[in-house]
Amino acid sequence: MSYNVKLEAFEGPLDLLLHLINRLEIDIYDIPMAELTNQYIEHLHTMRVLQLDELSEYLVLAATLIEIKSKMLLPVHEGDVFDDDGTDFEPEEDPREELIARILEYKQYKEAAVQLKESAEERAVHFTKQPSDMENYGSIPQADPAEELDVFDLVSAFQKMLHRRRLKAPLSASITNNERSVGEKMDEIMGVIVRKGGHCVFDELFEEGDTGGLVVTFLSILELMKRRDVVVRQQGNFDRLLISLAIGGTEG
Amino acid sequence: MNDSKRLAAVLESFLFVAGEEGLTLKQLAALSVCTEGEVTEALDGLLAAYESREDSGITLRQYGGGFQLVTKAEFAEDMKRLFENPPAKLMTQAALEVLAIIAYKQPVTRVEVDEIRGVKSERAIQTLASKGFITEKGRLEASGRPILYATTPYFLDRFGLNSLEDLPPLLLENEEEEDTDLFLTKFQDMLEAQDEEGGSDA
Amino acid sequence: MNDSKRLAAVLESFLFVAGEEGLTLKQLAALSVCTEGEVTEALDGLLAAYESREDSGITLRQYGGGFQLVTKAEFAEDMKRLFENPPAKLMTQAALEVLAIIAYKQPVTRVEVDEIRGVKSERAIQTLASKGFITEKGRLEASGRPILYATTPYFLDRFGLNSLEDLPPLLLENEEEEDTDLFLTKFQDMLEAQDEEGGSDA
Numbered sequence A: 001m002s003y004n005v006k007l008e009a010f011e012g013p014l015d016l017l018l019h020l021i022n023r024l025e026i027d028i029y030d031i032p033m034a035e036l037t038n039q040y041i042e043h044l045h046t047m048r049v050l051q052l053d054e055l056s057e058y059l060v061l062a063a064t065l066i067e068i069k070s071k072m073l074l075p076v077h078e079g080d081v082f083d084d085d086g087t088d089f090e091p092e093e094d095p096r097e098e099l100i101a102r103i104l105e106y107k108q109y110k111e112a113a114v115q116l117k118e119s120a121e122e123r124a125v126h127f128t129k130q131p132s133d134m135e136n137y138g139s140i141p142q143a144d145p146a147e148e149l150d151v152f153d154l155v156s157a158f159q160k161m162l163h164r165r166r167l168k169a170p171l172s173a174s175i176t177n178n179e180r181s182v183g184e185k186m187d188e189i190m191g192v193i194v195r196k197g198g199h200c201v202f203d204e205l206f207e208e209g210d211t212g213g214l215v216v217t218f219l220s221i222l223e224l225m226k227r228r229d230v231v232v233r234q235q236g237n238f239d240r241l242l243i244s245l246a247i248g249g250t251e252g
Numbered sequence B, C: 001m002n003d004s005k006r007l008a009a010v011l012e013s014f015l016f017v018a019g020e021e022g023l024t025l026k027q028l029a030a031l032s033v034c035t036e037g038e039v040t041e042a043l044d045g046l047l048a049a050y051e052s053r054e055d056s057g058i059t060l061r062q063y064g065g066g067f068q069l070v071t072k073a074e075f076a077e078d079m080k081r082l083f084e085n086p087p088a089k090l091m092t093q094a095a096l097e098v099l100a101i102i103a104y105k106q107p108v109t110r111v112e113v114d115e116i117r118g119v120k121s122e123r124a125i126q127t128l129a130s131k132g133f134i135t136e137k138g139r140l141e142a143s144g145r146p147i148l149y150a151t152t153p154y155f156l157d158r159f160g161l162n163s164l165e166d167l168p169p170l171l172l173e174n175e176e177e178e179d180t181d182l183f184l185t186k187f188q189d190m191l192e193a194q195d196e197e198g199g200s201d202a
Helices: A013-023 A033-046 A052-073 A097-124 A151-178 A182-195 A202-206 A211-226 B003-021 B025-032 B036-052 B073-084 B088-105 B110-117 B122-130 B153-158 B182-192 C003-021 C025-032 C036-052 C073-083 C093-105 C110-117 C122-130 C153-158 C175-199
Strands: A199-201 A230-234 A241-245 B058-063 B066-071 B134-139 B147-151 C058-063 C066-071 C134-139 C147-151
Touching: A013 A033, A013 A052, A013 A097, A033 A052, A052 A097, A097 C093, A097 C110, A097 C153, A151 B088, A151 C122, A151 C134, A151 C153, A182 A199, A182 A202, A182 A211, A182 A230, A182 A241, A199 A202, A202 A211, A202 A241, A211 A230, B003 B025, B003 B036, B003 B066, B003 C058, B003 C066, B003 C073, B025 B036, B025 B066, B025 C073, B036 B058, B058 C003, B066 B073, B066 C003, B073 C003, B073 C025, B088 B110, B088 B122, B088 B147, B088 C003, B110 B122, B110 B147, B122 B134, C003 C025, C003 C036, C003 C066, C025 C036, C025 C066, C036 C058, C066 C073, C093 C110, C093 C122, C093 C147, C110 C122, C110 C147, C122 C134
Parallel strands: none
Antiparallel strands: A199 A241, A230 A241, B058 B066, B134 B147, C058 C066, C134 C147
């Protein structure tokens, strides 16, 4: 079970290295290899709970660090390197150069990722609407959905829908929470019928749009009928239903 | 900021996002944390502003129990240009959504597709069938015996897939916190319904 | 009616209908039968009007090359009542890093991404593809013909970018100046190297 635990959320060996460089306030262009290597390996020990495949990636970098460190310990090329005027200076390649380049490149993208995230967050405060349904206007969609499209457009379309649905899903839930209970709704319906002079067209009670509300209204009417507080009549087939206050309710 | 103007602006943004579905007075009041009276007043103001502004292409409409933003009737002719010659992107999104759902969840009924999308998909299904991307695949043994839809070999061909297994996996891992919302969970359940019980991921 | 105001109104109604799909300048010009210059001017006017009106809840933005109407940022908190669940954490740090690398270096292979990060990125790439942020873009003409990845227009939209040129420039740590520093530093190192070697670990 402990295999899965990550001590700290490092995104890989380079991320750990960057973290150490920042923490130790190391000049990235002048890395003290011995210190950094020690710290890195020490950190690996405390992170020994890493998954094996991740660990191997950390170990590869550890090996690189050790290699660089040992290269730097080798005696510097004798001879003309230390000429006073430097004319004969032959720039020996710094064994750290490649590492520095890698760290810098990784750092660039790590910072770019932060900016991307900020950019996405800025975008996320603006909400949009679904395209209007053109079928309402009588147009016939004839576009070939596969024209110059690939399977990733399919995925994009799907994700777009998920995103939209994700935003919308709670709407009905939050509205339903505001709905009255059946008891409250029954009182409300009785009030409406009384105000309308004792009669009310069935449909008039169902003017609200959301399903939850409609269900509550319907249940309330059924309950009122059951209690014989109201009577529902229909003149003929397909006629509108009329709800009336029950005269001299038979309750009791 | 002037409070009544702010309320008008908030109502406009709610109505905008709700689009064609519209919102009832009650919903608007709940969402804006105002009384229905205040909302009614603000909506009157909005409507007056839309109608008086010459540079406004939209206006407010009341229907049944609700309100919705709509394009002004006077631009019907211009709208017609859009509907008669719609940009491909506008037309394909619906069809692609339906196709994606059918591809991943086949065989599936129209009602199920509607439920996942939250809108009617009949038209898109017709279009897809007439293009040969999907086909009927028997009927569900349930009341009404609804038609089951599945993708065709032509679909695979056009999207460069060898088999349905080549469809990129949809993101259904719990790892991504983003997706632990109600809807996706529900969708996940639907997809995995046949499979295992949701055992503990120790 | 004032023509430029009418154009603004017509554009608003098109943009309203298109919603999140947006419309490009070119499409708007074609649909409104105006020049792109006229449309640009009218859009500028619309934007200024939205931004100055206190009773306006919407405004204009350009994402992924298309113009779209969106709700104003200042009402984000109110909008959250409509959605309840805040629209989520974006994605993991790993996925963001991979996305950044692909965005800047596209088209790029998985191996290149792995090398920059020093870790395997396969899973993150899968996540990004299934979210529709990246797509396969052909194959590299090299041994194994590895897949090349690139970002999608959907990525631009969700990250609030109009085009890839809008990506913030990578911070190059002032390479020019640093180069000379590096040289000097290096030289110093070498001078100091001898001293250090004796003392430290071995």
